[in-house]
Amino acid sequence: MKINLISDTVTKPTKGMLAAMMNAEVGDDVFKADPTINQLQEKAAQMFGTEDALFFPSGTMANQTAIKLHTQPGDKMFCDKWAHVFNFEGGGAAFNSGVSSHLIDGERGMFTAEQLAYAASGGIDIHSPYSRLVCIENTTNKGGGACWDFEELKKIKQICLDNELALHLDGARLFNALVAKNETPKQYGELFDTISICLSKGLGAPVGSILLGTKSDMAKALRIRKLFGGAMRQAGYLAAAAIYALDNHVERLTEDHRRAKTIGKTLESCSFIKTVEPIETNIVIFYVNDSIDEIEFVNKMTQKNIHFISMGDGKLRMVTHLDFTEEMLDKLISELHKF
């Protein structure tokens, strides 16, 4: 039995999802003639209460499109120092949009409205880049699946309004946050100018992301997606997986969260573990004692067919997901106790 906790992207389509894909009605989406993609986009926009939505091949492309549509070359954006848009998208903000990143020194990937207000103060000056955009990440990836406080996000929105800044949400794992904090998609749709959602993470679809926003922003996004080479043809087979995921795989995220917490408790009870970071959703970040080499620990567990990753600086990460079962959890617990 292979236990793969490397990421929640490792899931394979379920039988139900595959059946939905096989039965999808498709057409050429470049001509807006794929009924399943149209259905997905309408469904997502309705869920979030936004005017429009656009299907993307990846979360990176959805984020990069959002950055491009809110900015001009030479502008800058604000994000946390751990943000995916800065750290894990290949320098795309600079490459695709000519945008620099003003990094805010937050906690677990989250900054405060006060920190943003301070960073955005200074007004317009011919010497400085124009500040155009704020990017939020919920849940935070490098921050170990931490969830933002919605009240803080409202304050951040006010600062954006005061400073004429657009507000983008990298919501790759937003559904994890919604389920964990009992929040609704519409709350987020109201607050943010654009939102990207990954269907290929906790929701278990093989491919796909969605960008949400106004009709005029999504018209710009359509043009940028074309420019980035992301226009697809009969991708309704993938949209069918996404619709299935939205209908069947949202509420069950609580299972992933419960299992992540159980892993955390087990790790805390192991003498060779130094610390476990707070677990709010499906990501477990922990450190082994200084006397143990963390790479060796990862390799020894790999030999037992238990896979997870080192994120550098002694940080280890396990991510629970749709294909991580109760049986696998029991096996993992017993192997950790034996170690």
Ligand SMILES: *Cc1c(COP(=O)(O)O)cnc(C)c1O
């Ligand atoms: C996974 C992820 C993305 C998008 O990644 P893709 O692999 O391009 O789909 C964006 N932001 C965060 C926080 C992520 O975890």
